[in-house]
Amino acid sequence: xxxxxxxxxxxxxxxxxxxxxxxxxxxxxxxxxxxxxxxxxxxxxxxxxxxxxxxxxxxxxxxxxxxxxxxxxxxxxxxxxxxxxxxxxxxxxxxxxxxxxxxxxxxxxxxxxxxxxxxxxxxxxxxxxxxxxxxxxxxxxxxxxxxxxxxxxxxxxxxxxxxxxxxxxxxxxxxxxxxxxxxxxxxxxxxxxxxxxxxxxxxxxxxxxxxxxxxxxxxxxxxxxxxxxxxxxxxxxxxxxxxxxxxxxxxxxxxxxxxxxxxxxxxxxxxxxxxxxxxxx
Amino acid sequence: xxxxxxxxxxxxxxxxxxxxxxxxxxxxxxxxxxxxxxxxxxxxxxxxxxxxxxxxxxxxxxxxxxxxxxxxxxxxxxxxxxxxxxxxxxxxxxxxxxxxxxxxxxxxxxxxxxxxxxxxxxxxxxxxxxxxxxxxxxxxxxxxxxxxxxxxxxxxxxxxxxxxxxxxxxxxxxxxxxxxxxxxxxxxxxxxxxxxxxxxxxxxxxxxxxxxxxxxxxxxxxxxxxxxxxxxxxxxxxxxxxxxxxxxxxxxxxxxxxxxxxxxxxxxxxxxxxxxxxxxxxxxxxxxxxxxxxxxxxxxxxxxxxxxxxxxx
Numbered sequence: 330x331x332x333x334x335x336x337x338x339x340x341x342x343x344x345x346x347x348x349x350x351x352x353x354x355x356x357x358x359x360x361x362x363x364x365x366x367x368x369x370x371x372x373x374x375x376x377x378x379x380x381x382x383x384x385x386x387x388x389x390x391x392x393x394x395x396x397x398x399x400x401x402x403x404x405x406x407x408x409x410x411x412x413x414x415x416x417x418x419x420x421x422x423x424x425x426x427x428x429x430x431x432x433x434x435x436x437x438x439x440x441x442x443x444x445x446x447x448x449x450x451x452x453x454x455x456x457x458x459x460x461x462x463x464x465x466x467x468x469x470x471x472x473x474x475x476x477x478x479x480x481x482x483x484x485x486x487x488x489x490x491x492x493x494x495x496x497x498x499x500x501x502x503x504x505x506x507x508x509x510x511x512x513x514x515x516x517x518x519x520x521x522x523x524x525x526x527x528x529x530x531x532x533x534x535x536x537x538x539x540x541x542x543x544x545x546x547x548x549x550x551x552x553x554x555x556x557x558x559x560x561x562x563x564x565x566x567x568x569x570x571x572x573x574x575x576x577x578x579x580x581x582x583x584x585x586x587x588x589x590x591x592x593x594x595x596x597x598x599x600x601x602x603x604x605x606x607x608x609x610x
Numbered sequence: 611x612x613x614x615x616x617x618x619x620x621x622x623x624x625x626x627x628x629x630x631x632x633x634x635x636x637x638x639x640x641x642x643x644x645x646x647x648x649x650x651x652x653x654x655x656x657x658x659x660x661x662x663x664x665x666x667x668x669x670x671x672x673x674x675x676x677x678x679x680x681x682x683x684x685x686x687x688x689x690x691x692x693x694x695x696x697x698x699x700x701x702x703x704x705x706x707x708x709x710x711x712x713x714x715x716x717x718x719x720x721x722x723x724x725x726x727x728x729x730x731x732x733x734x735x736x737x738x739x740x741x742x743x744x745x746x747x748x749x750x751x752x753x754x755x756x757x758x759x760x761x762x763x764x765x766x767x768x769x770x771x772x773x774x775x776x777x778x779x780x781x782x783x784x785x786x787x788x789x790x791x792x793x794x795x796x797x798x799x800x801x802x803x804x805x806x807x808x809x810x811x812x813x814x815x816x817x818x819x820x821x822x823x824x825x826x827x828x829x830x831x832x833x834x835x836x837x838x839x840x841x842x843x844x845x846x847x848x849x850x851x852x853x854x855x856x857x858x859x860x861x862x863x864x865x866x867x868x869x870x871x872x873x874x875x876x877x878x879x880x881x882x883x884x885x886x887x888x889x890x891x892x893x894x895x896x897x898x899x900x901x902x903x904x905x906x907x908x909x910x911x912x913x914x915x916x917x918x919x920x921x922x923x
Contacts, residue, residue: 384747478739498709499704499706499709499710500709500710500711500712502666502704502710503702503704503710503712504712504723505666505696506664506666506696506699506701506702506704507696507697507699507701507723507724507727507775508694508695508696508697508724508727508728509693509694509697509723509727510693513727517715517723518712521714521715522712522713522714550908
């Protein structure tokens with residue numbers, strides 16, 4: 330199964346991944362168009378309106394500072410999607426680069442890189458991220474750095490494993506017989522052939538990254554108030570959980586839904602790419 | 611004129627069970643404008659010999675000797691110099707066209723690659739050259755088929771694409787490693803015809819590796835026979851077919867269906883543990899006392915013919 334075999338209609342045929350695609354589509358649109366569809370300024374404080382329950386004016390109510398909760402989750406979607414896209418791009422490209430280097434050249438380089446990854450994987454990733462943020466200080470930029478520093482490990486492993494099997498293929502020998510340089514072989518032969526599992530990993534990883542961003546936000550280590558961010562909002566709403574549950578329920582539900590949606594897509598992609606589960610048409 | 615001259619080539623693989631002497635003291639000349647057949651049974655070192663020429667063997671292989679090509683010793687050239695020769699001066703056509711094509715690139719793009727690598731062409735120019743190469747290899751409607759992927763091609767078409775890739779930069783020497791393997795007889799003869807045509811048109815030389823004597827008889831000017839890592843006979847193809855010298859070659863010809871399909875008794879020896887003396891003596895019906903103890907040289911038999919057998923000493 331190869332990259333070009335991923336077809337959109339296969340994804341749409343699978344109910345779960347179809348649902349996932351629809352949800353992610355809506356959320357992505359919300360994130361891109363946040364400035365236009367949010368009814369209020371997410372940071373506009375109106376203390377007269379604070380802690381209002383959902384109404385026609387404020388669909389998801391208002392928070393303790395009278396800010397419109399709907400506008401805040403809409404902008405929160407933007408924050409989360411932007412951050413997770415940046416993080417996944419960094420981790421996937423760096424991880425794939427390291428993985429292909431280790432797998433293709435092998436030997437000493439491989440040994441060093443893989444042992445380093447083994448050591449880093451021995452710690453739970455959230456602990457490592459906490460340590461890094463602890464030393465760098467909280468904030469959005471540091472969230473990106475912390476999650477990226479621990480996120481590339483799995484990509485490197487998967488890319489290395491694919492590279493090991495691809496580099497023994499005859500077309501690699503053919504490329505060498507044609508006079509291709511090692512660099513050219515890596516970028517034009519190894520990379521495109523090891524993309525399919527990486528794509529599955531990216532979609533599955535998106536959910537995990539969203540969850541980590543939210544966790545760090547919830548712990549007060551990620552995005553700082555007043556930046557609208559789901560995890561931070563969840564934490565702010567915690568104090569008023571008994572009287573104003575909408576403050577926590579809405580961002581919490583969004584975190585759950587978006588993680589679920591990405592996992593649905595990832596599962597769907599994995600099924601498509603797994604030749605054993607192919608339905609004979 | 612000699613184009614490529616191999617002298618005392620040794621390619622050894624060091625393994626846990628011992629040293630596998632896949633190519634042992636091989637000396638061979640390929641002249642300009644000729645097709646030299648290299649025949650022998652499976653595992654006698656034909657492919658390793660071809661891979662040694664382009665230095666494509668894995669790093670744990672010991673390769674010694676001298677391979678002169680256009681004033682260079684290929685075994686002493688640096689990696690960059692080798693890259694300039696691979697695909698440009700010496701091209702290889704592999705035996706399994708499906709697994710030798712990159713599954714994620716279109717055929718046209720893959721045939722464009724040698725033009726971009728060795729001629730410094732831009733993609734659009736290289737693509738045009740690739741399409742005309744595919745046309746020369748008689749692929750119907752090459753402009754459309756160039757946009758297809760290897761899995762959309764049939765076996766014969768894939769081999770045509772491989773051939774156009776190999777010939778893209780007008781190499782002086784083509785190493786064709788069983789180019790007709792796995793193809794049915796009709797396609798085989800088409801591919802042979804195509805290769806003969808293209809190679810003659812371009813005034814290139816070819817080393818054709820095969821175990822099919824019929825293919826060799828059709829395509830080659832001269833033939834070299836390998837047995838257990840050694841060349842045992844080099845001869846003009848006509849002389850070889852009418853009057854083979856070495857007892858192994860006589861056996862080979864007699865084993866053809868046309869000549870009664872008489873098998874050669876025994877098995878070819880393991881390359882780790884080769885027999886003393888002449889390597890063929892345990893299976894040879896002419897074996898003498900001398901064959902058991904002494905290793906024969908290549909003896910001149912006349913008309914440029916050499917045979918590694920004491921019968922001609």
